[in-house]
Amino acid sequence: MEFDLPLIWAAIIAFAILAYVSLDGFDLGVGILFPLVPEESGHRDVMMNSVAPIWDGNETWLVLGGGGLLAVFPLAYAVVLPALYIPxxxxxxxxxxxxxxxxxxxRASEKRxxxxxxxxxxxxxxxxxxxGICLGALIQGIEVVDRSFAGDRLDWLTPFSLLTGFSLVVGYTLLGATWLVMKTEGELQNLARKYSMISGLGTLILVGIASFATPFLDAQYHHRWFEGTNLxxxxxxxxxxxxCAAILFIGLKRHHDIRPFFAAHGxxxxxxxxxxxxxxxxxxPPDITIWxxxxxxxxxxxxxxxxIFLVPIILSYTIYNYWVFRGKVDKEGGYH
Structure with missing residues (x-):
């Protein structure tokens, strides 16, 4: 039996990127929420403690995705990197x-x-x-001539890429807020629930705008979405x-702790x-295929x-880490 190795590897890279977005997305979201939480409330310490045991491990998937792209799809790496150097x-x-x-x-003093x-x-x-800007630039497409990047250094900076960049900021805010709903209690949880509602609505609106705009970027997108079986x-x-949106908002309204987090990931x-x-x-896109x-x-x-050996080890460690540090977190970092 022959295996389509490029397709298998594309699935592995796609999984690694999805794992990174899912796992590192919520702790980036916690950071985005920092300015919205009063410093004197002491809630920022709890927010930090909620991601302290797992934030650096989450970025393992970014290394796997980027390193895998270099090793397995060198042409894609050689084209994408110069096109997106700045972002x-x-x-x-x-x-x-x-x-x-x-x-x-x-380790800093209170003033610092x-x-x-x-x-x-x-x-x-x-x-x-x-x-988000990198994602938008990829969706727009990268100009390639003779297997090399042939565009301008600022091709990535467009209204659409800025839209996807802002959309991801709002989306990660949703992940971070629902994470805090799941991991905290009391006043901070209520605040997180409020921001989950706002960022959830913002995420859906921005996803709708970006989805509406995408088919107009390239006729190929219109064909893949609205013709044949892809319809x-x-x-x-x-x-x-x-x-997923209904589960998210109903869960928040009924004060469920866990459902909103998984609905946001959905x-x-x-x-x-x-x-x-x-x-x-x-x-x-638009020219270089997986093969x-x-x-x-x-x-x-x-x-x-x-x-085959590495990914299960990373998955096992990640699952074990989240299991050990499950439950609510308090200001002192204790779990109960």
Whole structure:
């Protein structure tokens, strides 16, 4: 039996990116929410403690996705990187800035802590905005001539990429707020529930605007969504999105702790599936397919052997980590 190795690897990379968005998205969202929570309330300490045990492990999936792209789809990597140098560098600087602020905040005096709080929020917002802009630039398409990037260095900066960047900021805010609903109690939980309602509504509106605009970017998107069997997905995904939205808002209104968090992730998953349908079979729209971008088959086989062992280990560690630190968190970082 012959396996379509490029397609298998595309699925692995897609899974790694989805895992990163799902897991690191909510702790970036917690950082985005920092300026909206009064400093004197003491809630920021609880917010930090809620993600302290797991935030750095979540970024493992970003390394797997980026490293896998370089090793398995070198042509895609060689095209995407020069096209998105600026937003990618800004994203990495934002993540670094955020990580430094996370550690130094606990060791700073009360007077200086406010600056680390602002740094944490700034790094989270900048990293998220850059990720969304990269996504928008990819959806727009990258100009390629003779297997090399042939566009302008600022092709990524467009109204549509800014729309997707802002949409992701609001979306991560939703993930962060529903995470706090699940992990906290009392006044902070009520505040998180309020921000979940606002960011949930904002996310749905922005997803609708971006989805409406996408078919006008390229005729290929219109064809994939509204012609042939894919029309079924165009009907099904909005219906499932409405169900997730109903679970989210009803759960928040009835003061459920866990359902809103998973409903928010359901919204992200459906949006991700929609992007996948729009892209397939392209690795770099509009021209480079999964098979054209792939490394030689021997390389794919060799790397797949290691990945078969690596991914289950990462998954096991991640699941165990979340299980150990399950439950509510208080200001002192104690779980009960």
């Amino acid at each position: 990618i560098i800004v994203m990495l600087l934002g993540l670094i800035f955020r990580g430094v602020a996370f550690e130094f905040r606990w 802590r406010i600056w680390w709080d602002r740094s944490f929020a700034f790094g989270s917002i900048v990293a998220t905005l850059a990720q 079924l997905f165009s009907i099904t995904i909005p219906f499932l999105l409405a169900i 919204i992200f998953l459906l949006c991700y599936i929609g992007i996948g349908i729009s892209f397939y079979p392209r690795m770099v 054209a971008a792939a490394a030689p088959e021997k390389s794919l086989q060799f790397l797949l052997v290691g990945t």
